[in-house]
Amino acid sequence: MKHIIAFAGSNSKQSINKQLATYVAHKIKNVDIKILDLNDFALPLYGIDYEKAHGIPDTARVFLDFIKSSDGIVLSLAEHNGTYTTVFKNLYDWMSRIDGKLWSNKPMFLMATSPGARGGASVLEAAKGRFKHMGGNIVTDFSLPSFDDNFSEHGIKDKQLNGDLNIKIKRFQKIL
Numbered sequence: 355m356k357h358i359i360a361f362a363g364s365n366s367k368q369s370i371n372k373q374l375a376t377y378v379a380h381k382i383k384n385v386d387i388k389i390l391d392l393n394d395f396a397l398p399l400y401g402i403d404y405e406k407a408h409g410i411p412d413t414a415r416v417f418l419d420f421i422k423s424s425d426g427i428v429l430s431l432a433e434h435n436g437t438y439t440t441v442f443k444n445l446y447d448w449m450s451r452i453d454g455k456l457w458s459n460k461p462m463f464l465m466a467t468s469p470g471a472r473g474g475a476s477v478l479e480a481a482k483g484r485f486k487h488m489g490g491n492i493v494t495d496f497s498l499p500s501f502d503d504n505f506s507e508h509g510i511k512d513k514q515l516n517g518d519l520n521i522k523i524k525r526f527q528k529i530l
Contacts, residue, residue: 356384356425356426358424358530360375360378360389361430363432364432364441369432371465375430378428378463382428395417415452425530427460430465432466450488457485459491461491461529467497467498470500471499473498474498478497
């Protein structure tokens with residue numbers, strides 16, 4: 355059985371991106387799922403002086419091991435000021451010091467959502483442009499606009515968005 359990891363690029367305890375990543379991961383058939391929470395991987399703020407004095411924290415190595423030992427990644431990025439959250443960028447920076455191709459060419463379902471109508475489009479575009487240089491193998495991507503209007507505990511409310519998401523889930527699953 356294939357093993358996937360799912361997580362949000364957020365440390366919010368009520369993260370809408372974690373809700374989306376968890377929902378999507380559970381729609382993928384015949385896989386073992388590990389949901390990761392960035393709150394479980396606290397790291398000091400990256401800086402070269404800190405790295406020289408203390409080395410790379412084990413927490414970054416542990417998270418990178420989850421990536422490397424998986425068969426696929428479901429990631430939903432939160433957007434702060436048009437880009438990654440600080441907690442995600444910090445983890446990303448630490449992991450890149452261990453392995454510049456940190457995504458290890460694992461099939462990735464990349465997503466974003468937000469309360470607004472753009473659905474995290476800016477962070478999604480930033481990630482799509484950058485991850486490919488860091489070993490990213492983005493199989494498909496999805497943006498969910500207006501999270502509160504379009505998502506419930508039963509899933510995606512809008513039929514067109516739900517249909518689009520299901521097509522992308524099938525695409526991702528086919529690559530696994």
